[in-house]
Amino acid sequence: MASSSSSFNAQSPGLKTYFKTPEGRYKLQYEKTHPAGLLHYSHGKAVSQLTIAYLREKPAAQPPATPTTPGSGGGVRSAAARFLGAGNGSRALSFVGGNGVNRGVSGSARIGGSVGVSVGSSGPFASSNYDGKGTYLIFNAGDTLFISDLNSHDKDPIKCIHFSNSNPSCHAFDADAIDGHDLLIGLHSGDVYSVSLRQQLQDVGKKLVGVQHYNKDGAINNSRCTCISWVPEGDGIFVVAHADGNLYVYDKSKDGATDCSFPVVKDQTQFTVSHARSSKSNPIARWHICQGSINSISFSTDGTHLATVGRDGYLRVFDYSKELLICGGKSYYGALLCCAWSPDGKYILTGGEDDLVQVWSMEDWKLVAWGEGHNSWVSGVAFDSYWSVPNSDGTGENVMYRFGSVGQDTQLLLWDLVMDEIVVPLRCYPSGGSPTLSSGSPSAHWDSIVPIGTLQPAPSMRDVPKLSPVVAHRAHVEPLAGLIFTQDSVLTICREGHIKIWVRPIQGDSSQSNASVTALGSDGSIDMLVTTSARSIGSNYKQPPPILLAD
């Protein structure tokens, strides 16, 4: 363990291989990367995204017994598990848990394969009897899509798929896919592919195999695919967001190569939905959402709501099946870059170019808090769906959310959110400043009821309660692009496509938990909220003041 830690250090001088949290120490377990010397020619534009894929046993060995009826116990679990992936919509990931495969190798020191997998070779997994069951990381860098085995300590990918025409920019996986096509890939050129992940793993070549190709050569839309997602419980329906503010709805069961056109968008700033005239057409619909790029999208766990964020700085929340804008609001300033739902669909996180992590409530369609702690743009946000309230002393009603964010400041931040009682934000006045401030009307933001379909303007800095992170950790040397929580770990990926896997503290190991918890938010005194939540955290560490929200 020690030796492996030091080897990580050697590669990233000055970076710690662990970070401390109230519940214990997260350790850098291993890293995943791709062959070096491949990048930089598209500097600044090529950003890696990360998708986690829980690939089950071959359908042949196990009949497709996935419950598809929402409401059954199994269905809920499956949906909840899938949310975990979809939670990080910006990374366009989806995954299904619940079958235990992700407990695989953690803690074991076995190295998967002593042979250094040579670059570009198909590696040891290309044997024909390989059924592919396991957990995989799918990530793009430059013109290549890489697939790594999460549970192997091998740094190198087991599969490299080259794209000759355009660079891959986003991807998504659906473990509930009924037929083989479970992996979606969107390209810079606007092209979209659906394939079977297992088929890719079994193939020895460096090209995608068995593809269905949509929006060929960008015939329908030639702007970059920014984010792609399966519709939860959508029976093979998926959506693709583009850099020109359009989102297309496709059906994988239909031919991808049909001709189809949509009317010209008359007003770029207006939300409009156009359905394809022909029933054979694929895409089946176009949503024009905003002026400028849609930077990220995320479905709520049950698929009823779709959140989008974009260049115009607005979060928009839609009722997906009704194709209706429900609510939304603006960043403090600048574009929003990422968004994610809480597991219960009550909260949405966004992050963007104002360096803030924003928490929005779906219960009253309002912004509830700003997280201050990043020193650059926030590029990824996600709720930790595996988080459980530590040592709840039986008060029962305290629901605590843990979430994480990553930024271009190379930092991973973890945050806590406590739901306890209604708290009105304290008015703050700049300390040391003149007390004769211009009064400024008490913001209507907190009092009014929001009519449906309203996009709220950016609030004033002093009107929004602030959160401080529980932990701040400089995770990589490069700006970060995304994060994913799994049952065992937190995964971070940087823009250049290097992945680190931070294994969670061992349960019950409290020996380290009260060590130096990084206390942050030096100026937090100004906007901090009074908290009565100490009882909700029955441990012996000093909790930075969490925020309280209406439950």
Added chain:
Amino acid sequence: MVMGATGSKLEKALGDQFPEGERYFGLENFGNTCYCNSVLQALYFCIPFREQLLEYYSNNKNLGDAEENLLTCLADLFTQINSQKKKTGVIAPKRFVQRVKKQNELFRSYMHQDAHEFLNFLLNELVDILEKETNAAKSSENSPPSDKLANGPRQLQANGARKEPIVTWVHKCFQGILTNETRCLRCETVTARDETFFDLSLDIEQNSSITSCLKNFCSTETLNAEDKFFCDKCCSLQEAQKRMKIKKAPYILVIHLKRFKYIEQLGRYKKLSYRVVFPLELKLNNTMDNSDSEYSLFAVVVHVGSGPNHGHYISLVKSHNHWLFFDDENVEMIDESTVQTFFGSSQEYSSNTDHGYILFYESIGGKN
């Protein structure tokens, strides 16, 4: 001929979206005058500045070439660009550059110059000239008002109540006020001193944002040890806390990234290639009145090269919602997302050497 070709290429790229009455002209380089060209383009597309300058020209053209100075040369140049028949092409800012060299020996050599230093010099020169004209008009106030100097005196009247200092239109565009608050840690007395500024020079950190650099700029620093503060009340050197607040936000916010840093061990300047991201919209939240005034990025002067003593300057300019790339004679249209390629390098040794150096933001507060 090449120039014509580039011109038509840009016109083709813009097509019928070519803005009415707008001119996109490259500027000829007279041997390392890119520092000057890049700043001139940024200023030309600073619309309030351009309009004032064109107005100044039209108010003063009847004076003939009585007295050439930097202001008249600049007004001349902007008018020349603005009144071109063609929509695109190349202009040689010869008179202006000659004037700059005449005025300041620093810029006389063919050495690589600092664009920020040039911008500073230029704005201060313009202010000096305008102030002198205003004073001259004031001293002849008893005599009938001169129409010829309308541009200057009119500004004076607008600020009639305040005799000093004179507020010229250059001030109105670029000037902001910082308050330097120092709190003596012994007697708790707060000393506040106002300073005016035309731009904010920010220290930068690797993998940070302008927002974060501004926050650091306004953060509290403790003066102690060698660097104590002389407290007037205590009549002695004391430990103190110092912080900067923006008392009055400027209309045009110019941010200079301190990319050229003196490294003592090396005994010379070094270029910091740090990746500092700048958003297309920005708010200043450290202002005294908590106004949260919003700005929109409209120009970036980019330093190209790995060291402080050589390299090249180009500028990125937003005009009528299109982004343009000005590299001396050459003008091209670029996508908004291309601006991101000028943030800097996240690691020290990178082939990317094009780094945003001076950022120009315009207030859009009025529109909201």
